[in-house]
Amino acid sequence: MSDIARLTVIGSGTMGHGIGQLAAMRGIEVSVYDVDEAALERARKSVETSLGRFVKKESISEEESQAILGRMWFRSDLDEALSGSEVVIEAVPEILELKQRVFTDVDARTAPDVLLATNTSQLSITAIASATANPQRVVGMHFFNPPVIMRLVEIIRGTVTTDEMLQRTIALSTQLGKESIVCQRDTPGFITTRAIMALRLECIRIYEEGIASMEDLDKAMRLAFNHPMGQFELNDYNGLDIALQGSRNLREAYGERFAPPPSLVARVAAGRLGRKSGAGWYEYTENGS
Numbered sequence: 001m002s003d004i005a006r007l008t009v010i011g012s013g014t015m016g017h018g019i020g021q022l023a024a025m026r027g028i029e030v031s032v033y034d035v036d037e038a039a040l041e042r043a044r045k046s047v048e049t050s051l052g053r054f055v056k057k058e059s060i061s062e063e064e065s066q067a068i069l070g071r072m073w074f075r076s077d078l079d080e081a082l083s084g085s086e087v088v089i090e091a092v093p094e095i096l097e098l099k100q101r102v103f104t105d106v107d108a109r110t111a112p113d114v115l116l117a118t119n120t121s122q123l124s125i126t127a128i129a130s131a132t133a134n135p136q137r138v139v140g141m142h143f144f145n146p147p148v149i150m151r152l153v154e155i156i157r158g159t160v161t162t163d164e165m166l167q168r169t170i171a172l173s174t175q176l177g178k179e180s181i182v183c184q185r186d187t188p189g190f191i192t193t194r195a196i197m198a199l200r201l202e203c204i205r206i207y208e209e210g211i212a213s214m215e216d217l218d219k220a221m222r223l224a225f226n227h228p229m230g231q232f233e234l235n236d237y238n239g240l241d242i243a244l245q246g247s248r249n250l251r252e253a254y255g256e257r258f259a260p261p262p263s264l265v266a267r268v269a270a271g272r273l274g275r276k277s278g279a280g281w282y283e284y285t286e287n288g289s
Contacts, residue, residue: 001167001168001171003175004028004086004087004172004175005028005029005086006028006029006030006031006084006085006086007023007028007029007030007031007085007086007087007088007089008030008031008032008033008081008082008085008087008088008089009023009030009031009032009033009088009089009090009091010033010034010081010088010089010090010091010092010102010106011033011034011090011091011092011093012032012033012034012036012039012040012042012043012074013039013043013091013092013093014046014145014146015091015119015143015145015147016032016034016043016091016092016119017032017043017044017046017047018050018143018145018146018147018148019089019091019119019143019147020032020043020047020072021047021050021051021068021072021147021148022143022147022148022176022177023176024068024069024071024072025060025068025148026175026176026177027071028071028175029071029073030071030072030073031072031073031074031075031080031081031082031083031085032072032073032074032075032081033075033076033078033081033082034074034076035076036076037076040074040075040076041074043074044072044074047069047072048069050146050148051065051068051069052065078105078106078109079109082106082109082110085110085114086114086115087114087115087117087168087172088106088110088114088115088116088117089117089118089119089141090102090103090106090116090117090118090119091119094120094121094122094123094242094245094246096123096124096127096128099118099120099123099128099131100127100128100130100131101131103116103118103128103129103131103132103138104131104132107131107132107133107134108133112134112137113137114137115137115139115165115168115169115172116132116134116137116138116139117138117139117140117141117169118138118139118140118141119141119142119143120140120142121142121190121192121193121246122188122189122190122193122246122249122250123249124158124186124188125138125139125140125156125157125158125159125161125186126158126159126160126186128158129158129159129160129161135158135160135161136160136161136162136165137161137162137165138158138161138165139155139156139157139158139161139165139166139169140154140155140156140157140158140183140186140190141153141154141155141156141169141172141173142154142155142156142190142192142193144192145237145238151178151179152178152179152180152181152192153173153176153178153179153180153181154180154181154183154190154191154192155169155170155173155180155181155182155183156182156183156186156190157182157183157184157185157186158186159186166182170182187253188249188250188252188253188254189246189249189250189253189254193246193250194250194254197243197246197247197250197258198257198258199231200231200234200235200243201247201258201259201260201261203217203221203230203231203232204231204261204263204264205261207232207263208261208262208263214230214232214281214282217230217231217232218230218231218232218233232280232281232282233281233282235274235280235281236274236275236280236281236282236284237274237275238274239273239274239276239280240264240267240268240272240273240274240280240281241268241273243264244260244264244265244268247259247260247264248260267280267281
């Protein structure tokens with residue numbers, strides 16, 4: 001199976017530009033598409049900052065950094081962004097109707113042999129694919145934040161995803177330098193979101209019951225289980241609003257064991273969404289520390 005030479009990422013947010021940067025660092029030409037020009041400029045600056053950190057750590061040279069940027073285009077014209085791409089990876093917010101609209105549009109603008117992947121962490125691949133005329137080419141490709149660092153890609157097969165498209169997705173993950181796991185059934189939360197959400201909610205409940213502080217719970221995760229971050233730290237990094245929506249989605253599927261704890265609901269209602277808002281479970285300075 002030949003390597004991918006060109007791909008498109010739909011959505012320029014944290015995951016979108018991160019996936020684009022990852023692909024460019026692996027030698028792939030990338031178009032990052034967004035309807036918002038200001039968002040595209042923020043994405044470009046974020047990639048430049050990230051590459052600057054790699055240069056500072058001497059992981060790549062300044063010349064390599066410039067070459068990576070040279071393989072990335074930030075576009076607000078969808079047809080230009082899709083031109084010549086063999087793979088399209090959607091990375092828009094976790095709203096089913098929004099993703100369906102994106103896939104309807106992209107499906108109509110691309111050849112039937114172009115792989116269409118969604119970076120959802122929990123929404124039904126089959127439901128997203130149902131908005132297309134070619135649902136057999138739609139697959140889940142769940143990257144983890146930040147995509148340039150995290151080593152795993154969770155691949156999810158939709159009800160009608162073909163073996164060929166599944167194997168192409170596995171091959172692309174390998175080309176991107178990632179290990180992959182395959183969720184063979186399109187079930188809510190897949191593998192990783194279902195497992196980590198159970199752990200996260202239980203940590204919050206232990207905190208709410210006054211059994212342990214957030215700091216000690218995070219320390220337990222880091223030192224007892226060798227996790228790089230504790231659950232409160234990780235929740236702040238990814239966003240409390242995302243965790244709350246994930247909890248509600250899984251509650252619908254699996255019942256009260258995934259009910260959102262009151263302290264999570266209250267923080268989101270107060271606008272304490274994590275690092276991106278300056279406060280979540282912890283408080284952050286302007287530089288995010």
